[in-house]
Amino acid sequence: MATSPLPAILSEIKLDLLTEDSAAANAAKRKEVARTFISDTITVPTEDMYAYAVQATLGDDVYHEPSTASLEGHIAKITGKEAALFVPSGTASNQIALRTHLLQPPYSVLLDHRAHINKYEAGGAAMHSGAHVIPIQPENRHHLTLEEIKESVVLGNDVHFAPTRVIALENTLNGSIFPQDEIIRIAEYARSIDVKMHLDGARIWHVAVETQTPLKELCEPFDSISLCFSKGLGAPVGSCLAGPKEFIQKARWFRKIFGGGMRQTGILAASAAYALTNNLPLLSQVHALSRHLEAGLEEIGVRILSRAETCMIFYDPSTVGVTYDEIADRGSELSEPLVLGGSRLVVHIQTSPAAVEDFLSIVRTLAQEKEDSGFVPEEPSENNGVFKDVYVRRAAKVNKT
Template identity: 60%
Template sequence: MAQVSEATRAKVADEIRFDILQGVPEGENDLKRSQIARTFICLPHHILPVPTKEMYSYALQASLGDDISSALEAHIAKITGKRGGSFHAIRPPYTVLCDYRAHIFKYEAGGAGFHSGAAVTPVIPSNGHHLTLDDVQANMVYGPEIAYAPTEVIALENTLNGTIIPQDEVIAISEFAHSKGIKMHLDGARIWHVAAETGISLKELVEPFDTVSLCFSKGLGAPIGSCLVGTKEYITRARRIRKLFGGGMRQTGLLSGSVAYALTYHFPLLPRVHALAHKLEKSLEDIGVTILSPAETCMIFYDAGSIGTTYDEIAERGAALPEPLFLGGSRLVLHIQTTEAAVSDFTKLIATIAEEKRKTGFVKPEVKVNGHQDVYVRRAH
């Protein structure tokens, strides 16, 4: 091999070099955290809250070896009680039954079909809140009819848009599913909120399910990471599939340390979030805002039209405040970094807009039409 000059090596190194901090203003992260404290938007690509300085300080002390990740996995297995048993691989054609609002149906880019070949049966809850055993039984596909792909998995999400599925309903669905040889999966991205609100242990909440996914970012504020729990055989197969897709992580101490911090110090903060959401809901109702979905945990859905305005107007005026509020759409998401001041400022903004609309002649009728939401009208003076 021909000799390579130091100048040539330096040129290559210079091409590769990248300073990600260049151009980043001093205090940028502090600014972002202050903005997050006044942000009520949580999108699939925009997760709240964000890691804190204390979390990173704790995580930096974690081991650089992969053993810390194993310790974290063992802890999650312990608190969920998912050990032992057997798992039989499901192969297409089959369907996954879920709520029509479920993330696996609406927001995962068709991942169920792409990755597993499964179809999805989205079901609208008859009670408007959560799937019931009657809903599941009415939409099951099983039997010898070859024209239909049989239901092999029932996937529930808890919370779903901040609402909690009653545990007795979960158990009823699970008992029925297992009597038919059907698997139960839980999208437990926000199961932490359920545990914090109900006082039911994580182990009890997930016991009816064969597999459970848990997110450490949503609600808890770790920088990255979800965990899949199930039987030993299932997890072995899941690891193999992850490797098949090129997955795998090394030197996970920083991430595992962040998760440990979130479990220890952020989980206990969730009841305050729920209380703040209840306070905001009551304030909005006092102003005259129609609540579409109440604050069971950390989310509220409200109708901007009920005070004669639009979500765009609210977002624009929130962004124009001296200390901006970041808003969008009907969903308000509160989190452990949401401040009392942000909630107060949002309430004042809504009250101001509502009063302005009333002065221009907007009236919200008290009656409902055909059982649907209120019909809103504008009346001249």
């Protein structure tokens, strides 16, 4: 009798990802994350988060998953919207929102030129929605104003232009808080011209904590809001899109079309719930550590390009004769290395205070070495008239979001 080939097939296919040193590897990764300044996307689930998450309900979310539905209902409630939708990422949330708002081309989306939708979503607005993007460079180098919106918005029926249908704001943007009174002014104008308002609120949690403003109040001016769980809050995966019930029903359709309909999402929803309860309160400490980092850099003589309003700092070490690569290289040579990019420093809930002190020590030492070799430090002046977003300088080594 012929031997069945099935055992050989099964043997070839099977895979065991767990090794004897998995626990040690994870411990090493957590230590690395604590010393990484490139982004808050690199935060990892804690053992307590895992323990909570595995108790979540089971179910296929394309049909109905109880824990995920509970998360969506909670997000709708705290944002003051009728409904919410769990999606894989912030990019998915933003792009599904735009596609749901935008009905028939031609149309345009107006936003800050630094916005994630404009710079870091691979041209998704054009790809998915056929939308023209109108990027504006704010004169104050901090946030858009109503006057700048009015100057750039496209209205009327002139066939040479794509009429504006959505104004997309980001809060925080590069860690900076968008003044709520200016958002309200823009929203009132948008309503008067029948233009939708979308908020990329990937890090809106930071704004709520730092300004001590209810999330509902921050979200009220917007027709749709995207909120991330996997950045500042440290959950492994996921964002939510919130808005009117009819809008979310259509967004759910587009989520499916875009390949974002997921199955057993309960464990992900539970991780997000754990983060909302246990990690959100940690953001005050994050902001304090960011300000400590900023103060240390200024004491050394480094120019601050964008201040530590929440979790990010942009800096320019050329005032003390030092380059980003020199800092990153020196950091990588430590017995416990630092992971650094260019001008952007991101502090997160798992950043070690010791890592901040090590970073400052490196910059201080390099600055002293340059001075000893004859370099004359510049007098630091805030921004020096220019905001330089160069954190992609080491893009070959570091992935940015």
